[in-house]
Amino acid sequence: MHESRLLSPRSFQAGLLDSTYENVLEHIDCGVMLFDEEGVLTFVNARAYGMLELQRYTLAGCTVVDLLTHLSLSRIKKRQLLHIYRETVYKGKTMYEFMDEYGRYWEVNASFGGDMNGSYLFTFKEISDYKKIEQTAYQNDNLAMLGKLSASIAHEIRNPLTAIRGFIQLLRPHLQGLGKEEYAKIILAEIDRANDIIHEFLSSSKPSSPQAGIISVSALMKEVILLTESEVLMKGCQIVLNALASDLYISVDVKQIKQVLINMIRNALEAVSDRLDDITGRIELGAYREGGEVRIIVSDNGKGMDVCTMSHLFNQFFTTKENGTGLGLSVSDRIIKNHGGRISVSSRINEGTSFVISLPLTPGLTA
Incomplete structure (x- = not known):
């Protein structure tokens, strides 16, 4: 049997996937896995078994249970597949995202019911580049927000803190006479910590140009x-x-x-x-x-x-x-x-x- 042909002799419909369709599925930029109505894996393309880090022949005739307990499948991969199964088949979601052990982001799309005649089709597409763009946009939004907040924080919080710090220092000799100087130390330390946090916000919104x-x-x-x-x-x-x-x-x-x-x-x-x-x-x-x-x-x-x-x-x-x-x-x-x-x-x-x-x-x- 040619390597790219259907894996199981129990294919869900004879001739449904001819060699032309299989060839297309082999070369698309996402993983494809097809299970029949009895949960038997009938097709898997190169992208999918590469993602699982398995040889194609080891998947021939696997059921869902066989796959989740596959001896050659890493523990992390088994856990990922279990989450996918739970979120899609069990909870009925048609889309699920996850991050693998290499820090890559994947989007899983599940098709079942309707015209699928009891079969389940899963596609896996890496979306790491999209996630980077999304995170960059998110960070830029945060920067814009921080830029607006920073001036207000500096004015509305730093000035009162400076006044409080000054009064505590004036009261310090009096507190020392009462044996309570430790209170002044604690208050001053907490004011300094608050100022450090404000400094972090200001630095994050507008870090100064390097003076080389x-x-x-x-x-x-x-x-x-x-x-x-x-x-x-x-x-x-x-x-x-x-x-x-x-x-x-x-x-x-x-x-x-x-x-x-x-x-x-x-x-x-x-x-x-x-x-x-x-x-x-x-x-x-x-x-x-x-x-x-x-x-x-x-x-x-x-x-x-x-x-x-x-x-x-x-x-x-x-x-x-x-x-x-x-x-x-x-x-x-x-x-x-x-x-x-x-x-x-x-x-x-x-x-x-x-x-x-x-x-x-x-x-x-x-x-």
Whole structure:
């Protein structure tokens, strides 16, 4: 039997799909799976079995149950198919979207009933590019909204906070005499935290243009470690700067890049603090040259992230923290892009996360 022919001799209607139709289905840009009225798989095209990461011959004559328990099908794929079955066949939905383990988005369309004579037709189309456009439009809408909010936030909230802070400082000696100076410290700390949140909103809506200056990557990272080391040690963690080449220079807004690195170190610190075992938290910084770029690495041995979390990591307002704003990494991503660079991330659950910042290497200063 030719490989692209119907898989089962129990095809639901002889001659329904002749070689011409099969050839068309083999070459369309979406996966196709057809089950007959008894739940037997009668046709699957190359795109579909490629998505399942199976050989076509292993699917011959499979029922729905056989497919969900297929020995060669990964556990993740089985779970995805089970969700598709539940949302379409069981709940009667004709369209379902999901993200696979590689971060790709898929749209499933199901046809059944009516003229299908009891058969079920499923098509799978990758919509990752569409989702990127959709997310970009969503982010642009958020930016426009933040731009309108930021001026109001700065005026309506910062001014009262400044006044409150001033009065608390005036009252501090009186509170000290009453043995209540700790109250003043707490109030001032909370006011400063509120100001930090406002600063994040303002930075996310209108990050300032980079004021470029040439700096050694080694010097930059040593300064960042000095600024964060005490905070890391207080939480019982380690921060390590791996050996760096002395000839790595970048032309950047030093203040902005420090902001990015400090934010990533604090995120790493929270990730290692959230582990439930007794492993000592460790944050490592490093850098190396790759072609015409400098790659700066911030890695940790924290709790890690799943694919779904990573896919939304740089979206504004997305956060997994109870008290987070969801702006830190989106601001960091924008800062790096404004410098002509990019941020990539890799992570494994209970193993840790690595952020890699790629920036143009400044020419003429290397050995």
